[in-house]
Amino acid sequence: MSKIVPVGVSARHIHLTQEDIETLFGQGYKLTEFKPLSQPGQFAANETVVVKGTKGQFDKVRILGPARPASQLEISRTDAFAIGVKAPVRESGRIDGTPGITIQGPAGEVQLEQGVIVAARHIHFHTSDAEQWGIKDQQLLKVRLGGERGLTFDNVIARVSESFALDMHIDTDEANAAGAKTGDTAEIVE
Amino acid sequence: MSKIVPVGVSARHIHLTQEDIETLFGQGYKLTEFKPLSQPGQFAANETVVVKGTKGQFDKVRILGPARPASQLEISRTDAFAIGVKAPVRESGRIDGTPGITIQGPAGEVQLEQGVIVAARHIHFHTSDAEQWGIKDQQLLKVRLGGERGLTFDNVIARVSESFALDMHIDTDEANAAGAKTGDTAEIVE
Numbered sequence: 341m342s343k344i345v346p347v348g349v350s351a352r353h354i355h356l357t358q359e360d361i362e363t364l365f366g367q368g369y370k371l372t373e374f375k376p377l378s379q380p381g382q383f384a385a386n387e388t389v390v391v392k393g394t395k396g397q398f399d400k401v402r403i404l405g406p407a408r409p410a411s412q413l414e415i416s417r418t419d420a421f422a423i424g425v426k427a428p429v430r431e432s433g434r435i436d437g438t439p440g441i442t443i444q445g446p447a448g449e450v451q452l453e454q455g456v457i458v459a460a461r462h463i464h465f466h467t468s469d470a471e472q473w474g475i476k477d478q479q480l481l482k483v484r485l486g487g488e489r490g491l492t493f494d495n496v497i498a499r500v501s502e503s504f505a506l507d508m509h510i511d512t513d514e515a516n517a518a519g520a521k522t523g524d525t526a527e528i529v530e
Numbered sequence: 531m532s533k534i535v536p537v538g539v540s541a542r543h544i545h546l547t548q549e550d551i552e553t554l555f556g557q558g559y560k561l562t563e564f565k566p567l568s569q570p571g572q573f574a575a576n577e578t579v580v581v582k583g584t585k586g587q588f589d590k591v592r593i594l595g596p597a598r599p600a601s602q603l604e605i606s607r608t609d610a611f612a613i614g615v616k617a618p619v620r621e622s623g624r625i626d627g628t629p630g631i632t633i634q635g636p637a638g639e640v641q642l643e644q645g646v647i648v649a650a651r652h653i654h655f656h657t658s659d660a661e662q663w664g665i666k667d668q669q670l671l672k673v674r675l676g677g678e679r680g681l682t683f684d685n686v687i688a689r690v691s692e693s694f695a696l697d698m699h700i701d702t703d704e705a706n707a708a709g710a711k712t713g714d715t716a717e718i719v720e
Contacts, residue, residue: 416706417707417709429678429679489619489685490684490685491682491683491684492684494680495678512703513702513703514707516707517706517708
C-alpha cells in the first residue's frame with residue numbers, strides 16, 4: 341500500500357504570543373483571519389510584521405494564528421543568510437538556545453530573545469492515518485518527491501495527533517530544490 | 531568502492547559574451563580575475579552586474595569568466611520567484627526558449643533575449659574518474675548528501691570531459707535543502 345501524502349510549502353512566517361501581538365499592534369488587538377491553513381483551527385492572518393536581522397530585513401512576514409505560548413519566526417536557510425541570522429533546523433516549538441530577532445509592527449517593536457528557526461521538515465498525521473500505516477509520533481521517515489528535480493528526503497519527522505490533518509510541510513528551499521509546490525504529493529518510502 | 535565527490539554550491543551568477551561585456555563595461559573591456567573556480571580555467575571575476583526582473587532586481591550578480599559564446603544567467607528557483615522570471619531547470623548552455631532579462635553595467639545595458647536558467651544539478655567528471663566508475667556522459671545519477679537535512683537527489687547529470695575536475699554542482703536552494711556547503715562530500719548511490 342503506497343503511503344501518499346499531500347505537500348504544503350511553508351513560506352517564511354511568524355507565530356506570536358498575545359502579548360507580542362498587543363505590543364506590535366496595540367492593546368487588546370486580535371489577529372484577523374485571511375485564510376484557513378491545512379491544520380484545523382490554524383489560519384494565515386491579514387496582519388504582517390517587519391523582521392530585522394543584522395544584514396537585512398523582510399518587510400511583510402505573514403503572521404499565522406491563533407496566538408501561541410511562545411513567539412517563533414520560521415524562515416528558510418536562504419532567508420537566514422539573507423538577513424544574517426544563524427537559525428538552526430528545529431522542530432516547531434523547540435526554540436531553546438535559538439537566536440532572537442527584532443520584530444516591528446504598526447504600534448511598536450519586540451526584541452525577541454529567542455525563537456528563530458529553520459523548520460525541520462515534517463508530516464502531520466491524524467492518529468488514524470498513523471495507525472493505518474504503522475507510523476509512530478517522532479519517527480524519522482524517508483519521503484520521495486518525483487519529477488524533474490525528484491529527490492528523497494531523509495529525516496522527515498512524523499507528528500501524530502488527533503488534531504492534525506495529513507500534510508507534509510517543507511520550506512521554500514526544500515520545495516525549490518525538489519521543484520515542488522503546494523498540492524503536489526509525496527510518497528513515504530521508508 | 532564508494533563513489534565520493536566534492537560538493538560545490540553555486541550562488542547566482544552570470545556568464546557573458548565578450549560583446550555583452552563591452553556593452554556593459556566599455557569598449558575593449560576584459561574581465562579581471564577575483565578567484566579561480568574548481569573547473570580548470572574558469573574564474574569568478576571582480577566585476578558584477580545588476581539584473582532586473584519584472585518584480586525585483588539583484589544588485590551584485592557575480593560574473594564568471596572567461597567570456598562565453600552565449601550570455602547566460604544562472605539563478606535559484608527562490609531567486610526566480612523573487613525577481614519574477616520563469617526560469618526553467620536546464621543544463622548549462624541549453625538556453626533555447628528560455629526567458630531573457632535586463633542586465634545593467636557601469637557603461638550600459640543589455641536586453642538579453644534568452645538565457646535565464648535554473649541550472650540542473652550535475653557532476654563534472656574528468657574522463658579518468660568516469661572510466662574508473664563506469665559512468666557515461668549525460669547519465670542520470672542518484673546522489674546522497676548526509677547530515678541532519680540528508681537527502682538523495684535524483685536526476686543528477688553526469689558531464690564528462692578531459693577538461694573537467696571532479697565536482698558536484700548544486701544551487702543554493704539545493705544546498706540549503708540539504709544543509710550543505712561547498713567542501714562537503716556526496717556519494718553517488720546509483
